[in-house]
Amino acid sequence: MIPASTSLTSRLxxxxxxxxxxxxxxxxxxxxxxxxxxxxxVQLRAKTSTDRDYLSLALVLGERCRSRGVLFLVxxxxxIALASQADxxxxxxxxxxxxxxxxxxxxxxxxxxxxxxxxxxxSAAADGxxxxxxxxxxxTASKDDAGAPLGLDALRRRVEAAGIPVIGIGGIHAxxxxxxxxxxxxxxxxxxxxLGDMAPGDATRRLRDALRPTDG
Amino acid sequence: MELSGAIRPTLMLVTDRRRSRRPIVEAVHxxxxxxxxxxxxxxxxxxxxxRLRLAADIAxxxxxxxxxxxxxxxxxxxxxxxxxxxxxxxxxxxxTTRSRLRPGVLVGRSIHSIDLGLLGHCDYxxxxxxxxxxxxxxRPPRGLSNLQRAVAASSYPVWAIGGVTAANAAQAxxxxxxxxxxxxxxxxxxxxxxxxxxxxxxxxxGVDHIARRTR
Numbered sequence: 001m002i003p004a005s006t007s008l009t010s011r012l013x014x015x016x017x018x019x020x021x022x023x024x025x026x027x028x029x030x031x032x033x034x035x036x037x038x039x040x041x042v043q044l045r046a047k048t049s050t051d052r053d054y055l056s057l058a059l060v061l062g063e064r065c066r067s068r069g070v071l072f073l074v075x076x077x078x079x080i081a082l083a084s085q086a087d088x089x090x091x092x093x094x095x096x097x098x099x100x101x102x103x104x105x106x107x108x109x110x111x112x113x114x115x116x117x118x119x120x121x122x123s124a125a126a127d128g129x130x131x132x133x134x135x136x137x138x139x140t141a142s143k144d145d146a147g148a149p150l151g152l153d154a155l156r157r158r159v160e161a162a163g164i165p166v167i168g169i170g171g172i173h174a175x176x177x178x179x180x181x182x183x184x185x186x187x188x189x190x191x192x193x194x195l196g197d198m199a200p201g202d203a204t205r206r207l208r209d210a211l212r213p214t215d216g
Numbered sequence: 217m218e219l220s221g222a223i224r225p226t227l228m229l230v231t232d233r234r235r236s237r238r239p240i241v242e243a244v245h246x247x248x249x250x251x252x253x254x255x256x257x258x259x260x261x262x263x264x265x266x267r268l269r270l271a272a273d274i275a276x277x278x279x280x281x282x283x284x285x286x287x288x289x290x291x292x293x294x295x296x297x298x299x300x301x302x303x304x305x306x307x308x309x310x311x312t313t314r315s316r317l318r319p320g321v322l323v324g325r326s327i328h329s330i331d332l333g334l335l336g337h338c339d340y341x342x343x344x345x346x347x348x349x350x351x352x353x354x355r356p357p358r359g360l361s362n363l364q365r366a367v368a369a370s371s372y373p374v375w376a377i378g379g380v381t382a383a384n385a386a387q388a389x390x391x392x393x394x395x396x397x398x399x400x401x402x403x404x405x406x407x408x409x410x411x412x413x414x415x416x417x418x419x420x421x422g423v424d425h426i427a428r429r430t431r
Contacts, residue, residue, distance in 0.1 A: 029265045033295065199294040202316060 008110060009165050011071040012131055012187035014207055015041040016194055017169070018061060021048050022142055023195040028060050033201035034194050035068050038208040040187070043090050043112075045075035058084035073112060078104050088112065090133065093120065102128035114169075116147075121158040121166075133189055134158045136170025137180055142191040143170070156183040174206040181211060223427070225419050226340070226375060226395030227412070228254040229402050233270070236403040240270070243408045245277040250412025254322065256301050256397065258287040268292050285322050293317055301342075304328055308336030326377075328358070330365050338372045342397055345378020346388060351399060352378065360391045367392030382414040386422025 016039045020027040031042060042065050046054045058074055062084045065072035073088050074081040078101055081089045088110030089101055096104075098113050105111065113129040115121040124132055139149050149171065159166045168180035169189035180188045190207065197203035229252045233240035244255055255278060257271050271286055275296055278284055285299035286292050290309055293300040299322035302308070306325070309317075317323070324340040343366040348357045357378060367374045375395035376388035385396050398415065405411035 025264070032265065033268075198291045198313070199316065201295045 008071075008130060009186045011040050012165055012167050013040045013211060014038060014204070015043065015071075015133075015167055015169075015187055015189040016204075017043050017045050017075075017142075017189055017191040019045045019047075019142070019191060019195065020053075020057060021046075022191060024198065025195075025200065027057065027195075028064070030195050030200040031061055032064060033199075034204045035064060035070060037201040037204035039070065039194070039204055041071035041073065043073040043075055043189070044086075045090075047075070051080070054080050055083055058086065062086055071110065073110060081105065081109075088130065090114070098124060098127040098129045115158070118154075118158060118161060122161040122163075125162060125164045129164060131165040131167065131186075132158065132162050133169050134166050134185070135168055135189075137168040138171025138176060140171040140192075152179055152183055155180070155185060159184040174203070174210045177207055177210045187211075223423050225389055225393070225423060226253045226373075227251060227416060227419060228256055228342075228375060228377075228395060228397035229412075230256040230377070230397055230399045231258050231274070232399050232403060233259055235399065236408075237406055238403075238408060240403075241273050241277055243403055244274050246407075246409040247402050247412045248278050248282045250402075250409040251416040252282055252402070252412055253395075254283045254285065254397075256285050256287060256324075257298075260287060264289070264292070268295060271296055271298065283322050285324060290317075293321070297321070299323055299339075301325070324375075327366065327370075330362060330369055340373045340375050340395065341366075341370055342377045343367075343370075343374050343393070344376060344397075346376045347379030347381075347384055349379035349400070360387060363388065363391045363393060382411075382418040385415055385418045386425065389419065389422040390426060 016034050018031050023030050044058050044061050046057055058080050062072045072086050073090050074086045075090050076095045078089055090112035092114045093116050098111055101111055110130045112131050112133055113124045114133045115124055134155050136149050137155050155168050165186040167187040167189050168185045172180055172188045172190050173193040177188045194200045194203045229247045231240055236243045259267050271292055275284055285301040287301045288303050288306055290300050294316045297318035302325040304326050322339045325338050326342045343363055345352050345357050346363050363376055373394040375397055376393040377397040380388055380396045380398050381401045388396050402408045402411050
């Protein structure tokens with residue numbers, strides 16, 4: 001449950017996509033280290049896992065996120081989101097429609113959506129999306145079907161059209177995350193910048209440091 | 217022989233939680249109060265996250281009173297802002313990895329032969345085992361003459377490890393070691409703080425003796 005006092009926007013600042021197939025370390029360990037060091041949201045994405053493994057990971061990660069007040073979302077699978085009492089779900093254009101997920105999960109669920117066009121970005125809020133994940137902002141190796149990089153201008157355009165919070169995703173690391181939030185995106189989603197690092201906690205700290213507002 | 221201005225030799229405690237008579241975090245705390253300068257967290261059998269947690273607990277009780285190095289686990293060193301102790305065969309961290317260590321932390325390495333080879337920069341090397349020790353029951357000790365040769369061959373400070381106690385610490389210093397590392401001499405003791413103090417006294421006496429001899 002998200003405490004009512006904490007807005008969704010601040011929960012989306014540093015968003016970890018937790019994919020067991022792409023973690024250099026045991027995933028719960030890496031997520032623990034990321035949680036200690038300041039990720040604000042975790043999305044479990046376990047597309048190659050069996051349903052059983054997906055659910056048990058969701059239960060483990062969901063518990064750890066809840067105990068630290070961190071937003072916990074499940075990629076694509078409404079059933080696993082429900083079974084693990086996740087805060088919500090993240091959907092792509094070929095997953096269940098946002099409106100259907102909203103009906104199934106209720107008003108309080110956080111529903112993220114990854115639009116592939118400016119039009120989809122502009123209409124997602126009306127369908128019931130809570131936030132958008134827009135990318136790939138930069139080139140990425142973490143998602144093989146991600147397509148060509150959108151760039152920062154296209155991200156800014158979708159931020160302006162969305163009317164709901166937007167996070168950037170794709171190829172983001174401590175060296176460029178500041179440019180992502182400079183577009184008006186409320187946060188950044190990362191995968192390999194944390195899970196591919198030898199020291200996921202330290203990598204998280206570096207991202208947080210880069211996201212800290214600078215004086216002047 | 218010229219004595220450097222920094223006369224106080226270094227005393228390192230290498231942790232072994234299974235050997236320690238007292239709970240390891242408590243023993244480390246006592247050793248730091250007793251005068252240990254460097255803690256080497258070994259505990260190689262622990263899964264990484266548990267070792268990391270133990271290291272965090274140790275770092276908390278040690279605070280800034282002693283330096284800490286963690287054995288072969290550069291990721292943990294980076295996570296916790298600690299130094300790292302490399303095994304003889306560990307590769308030297310590359311520049312990128314090294315740049316992620318907290319500035320000023322110690323980087324050391326174990327060596328077992330006189331042939332020091334290309335170590336990469338070290339703040340110290342541990343040479344041993346110098347004396348017979350229950351930690352290495354099946355191999356003969358290298359002895360003081362080999363310690364002396366390692367000191368002569370090394371461009372880094374050499375600290376002696378292996379069977380070092382209050383009774384023989386001074387001999388290791390006479391052989392040229394600028395520090396010693398112990399496990400059992402502190403962890404086997406019912407009172408690790410007192411055990412540390414007696415090693416410290418033996419080291420200080422050894423240094424005084426060297427100073428008189430070379431005057």
